[in-house]
Amino acid sequence: MTFQGGEYGCGVIGKVVNVTADEKCFKDGKLDMSLVNAIAFDPYTHGYYKIGRRCGEAFKDGFKLKEKPAKKTK
DSSP states (O other): OEEEEETTEEEEEOOOOOOOOOGGGEETTEEOHHHHOEEEEETTTTEEEEEOOOOOOTTTHHHHHHHSOOOOOO
16 A cells, blocks of 8 residues: 655555455446445545446546636636
């Protein structure tokens, strides 16, 4: 595990060493994340967060955000 700190905050980078899922979480031989009922742990707030709903397309939606001009602040 690596801790990174900088001007905009800090973060933790870890390595996934094992993943398991119940067979009920698979559709057509592939893992269906909407069935996994996964959680993530936030060490800064000591909280767990549910994960599961798809919210975008990788390598596509980020480009849309990048193309928008930045809003000017006063």
